[in-house]
Amino acid sequence: MNPKRTAAVTLAATSVVLLAACGDKTPSCADPATVSLVQQIYQQSFDKEHASMSPERQRSVQITNKNTKVTLESITTARSDESTGKKTCSAVLMAVMPQDAIPTDQRMLNHLRGTYEPQGAALDGNTVKGNVTYTVQRTEDSKEILVKLTGHLAFMGLFHDLAMLRVFDKSEAEIAKIAGEAPLATETKPAEPPPPEVSPATQPAPAIAASTPANTVPAAAPVAPPANVTAAAPAVTVPHLCSAAETPIFACSTGKKRASVCAGRADGSEQLTYRIAPLEGAVEMEYPSGGAGAASAFQRGSQVSQDGAAVNFLSFDKGNYRYVVYAGDGENGRKGVMVEQGGKRIADLRCQGEAMSRFDPAQLQKMGLSIDSRTLPLQ
Structure with a gap:
């Protein structure tokens, strides 16, 4: 008789699967049919969690999962x-991860x-190892094999975190290399003569590749900031990820990625939007995605750094992650994006x-942003 599986799996502490099979004897804990059902429960739980993720998180996890x-x-x-x-029964779920998926930072x-x-x-x-417990028995009426599995969610959570950390802060080219994907084809262009030398004072900002979804704040004609968002400040030519209807209040390149915070208005309310993208790629994360108002999506904060400089920041929470966009006082103040997990x-x-x-604490307060009293743990 060919086995026929029917399953009902949820992301609860216990997951269950049934196997219709002939006979009255209950398989042992190590019976191939039992082991197969345990693996099926885990995979269905994994698939259910995977389907609930954002597309960018799905891709990040799948890069590691497909070969593990x-x-x-x-x-x-x-x-x-x-x-x-x-x-x-007691057992250990095991998965050998790629070596580059293991963090080198001891604190992590x-x-x-x-x-x-x-x-x-x-x-x-x-x-990755995870202790699990499962039971196996036959149902009294249909004689199907019933397997219940517990303890697998912690193993799955650790696997997910390692898979995400493996590609975090990687460029699109680096991610494609890790995933074994073919690099994007590039056109061969004839060599061009070197441009004439210009002094640093008059040298224009480097051009951004056509594929980069970044805009620039024009130096000669700055976009007027929306009310209650920014203080008057000289315009700066910096690539950003804001639309024509938005005003960038934060923009920079982190070397491999470009991050922006954009201010705008919709339905009569002030809005802020955080975006991040690889230098050569499209936006991979946008928050908030549902057009929520700034006051409900973000918090504000400030603190004094170790060198005595004031640092203002915007923050938001997404699941177990906290994102903080910070900027020290002055044009040369330290700026960046910090991410915390748990x-x-x-x-x-x-x-x-x-x-x-252009973080102005007074203006952000007028927008209704509450204070984030958590510290900003910068090194």
Whole structure:
């Protein structure tokens, strides 16, 4: 008889799957049919979580997942009920990760261990391990094999975080190389004579490639800022990701990516939008995506850095992540985007080269932004 599987899996602590099969004897914990059902439960849970992610997160996780196999090892029978035939089993889910998926920052490793080890998942070298428990028995009416799995969500969470960290702050070219994708074809152009030398004072800003979705704030004709958003400031020619109807209040390149905060109005309310994109690619993240007002989507804050300079920032939370766009006082003040996960800093993308910011705490307060009292842990 060919087995026929029917499953009902949710992202709860326990997931269940049934296998219709002939016979009355309950398979053992290590029986191939049992192991197959446990792996099926895990995969269906993984697929359900994957489908709920944003497209950019799906791509990031899939790059690692497509070449990583999850196995069930160290299987033992913890308990066997002779009256019902039910067996309680213990095992370890395992996945060998690519070496470049393992963080080299000891603080990040400590954060991951502190988060997942209490839940039963751990990182051993480049292998993710997760303790799981499952039961196997036959139903009394249909004699189907019933398997219930618990403990797998911590393993899945650690796998997801490592997959995301593997490509975080990578350029599109680097991500394509990791994914084994063919690079975009480029046209061969005849060599051009070198441009005449000009003095640094008169040299124009470098041109942005045609494929880059960045605009520039024109130096000669600055866009008038919306009311209650920015203080008067000299215009700066800096590439940004704002539309023609928006005004950039923050823009810079972090070396591999371009980040912007754009101000605008919609339906009579002030709006702020954060965008980030690879230098050569399209916007990969935009927040908020539903046109929410600035007051409900962002918070504001300020603090004094170690060198005594004031640092103003905008922040927002997205799931377990906190994003902070910060700018120190003055044109040469430190600027960048910091990202935290679970209260621990995982990235500090500092602006390099040209950057601009027009964060005015008083104007942001008028927009209704509440104060973010959490610290800004800059190095």
